[in-house]
Amino acid sequence: MKLHLLDRSSISNSSFTTKVNDYPYFLKIWHYHPELELVIILKSEGTCFIGDCIEKFQIGDVVLIGKDLPHMWLNDDEYFNKNSNQTAKAIAIHFKQDYLGNAFFETPEMIHLLELFNRAKYGLKFLNIEKKLIKEIEKMLELKGFDKTIAFLTILNKLSKHKQTKKLASQGFVNSFKPSDNDTQYKIQSYIFKNFNKDITLEKAAKIAHMNTSAFSRYFKRVNRKTFSKYVTEIRIGFACKLLIENKYNIAAICYESGFKNISNFNRQFKLIMDCTPSEYQKNRKIQT
Known part of the structure; x- marks a missing residue:
């Protein structure tokens, strides 16, 4: 993107x-x-x-x-x-x-x-x-x-x-983003946003940044104040919340549409970030509406 x-x-x-x-x-x-x-x-x-x-x-x-x-x-x-x-x-x-x-x-x-x-x-x-x-x-x-x-x-x-x-945006994103076509962080974020609900790897992101995986992991955590995997997971959970609000798919489909490989990991990560299960989140949003 x-x-x-x-x-x-x-x-x-x-x-x-x-x-x-x-x-x-x-x-x-x-x-x-x-x-x-x-x-x-x-x-x-x-x-x-x-x-x-x-x-x-x-x-x-x-x-x-x-x-x-x-x-x-x-x-x-x-x-x-x-x-x-x-x-x-x-x-x-x-x-x-x-x-x-x-x-x-x-x-x-x-x-x-x-x-x-x-x-x-x-x-x-x-x-x-x-x-x-x-x-x-x-x-x-x-x-x-x-x-x-x-x-x-x-x-x-x-x-x-x-x-x-x-x-809306996180402090980490705002602090790290520089509007430059040659900026490393811009290229990494573009890769994440284009592929967050597909197969996305630390190795590929490191290659885009022209770093080895260890150096890239340290760089990403320093700039974004969280690990690469946590950053991607939060993006996926944000997308899942959007799909849950729309109520067009069941929770199993939303799991895979958001880039997760299995339901148990999706439920676990969702609970960690949102402090509730996907079904509880959907139910609470319906009540609020």
């Missing part, structure tokens, strides 16, 4: 860009950009990849993605069927952290927004957002100039005060 640098700079007379993406499905591009991105899902469901986080996305989701944080929105399989009448629609707002000047967000009145931007470096999901706020965001798209800027600041202010949020 190649990582792409996308140009999100404004081509209009504006300090930030607003766009409604309305397609049969979202583009399958694993990418990053120097702008922060506020995403509001208006239609469709699927899987979002944000840093090393993999989870389900659905209508009404609001996510703030920090600068240079790799991400991708992948719709469910039915969206890619030739005769599908499904559509994917989302609002995307791109802006640089200093889009209103270098010192604007460092003033006492705006420091809480700067703190919001800093929290977004991991990817920040806002839970249980009221429909009223989403309507305000949609209405902002119709504004121009000063009115649009004030409306956006008001929305950021409300998001900064929203209590229910979820951090």
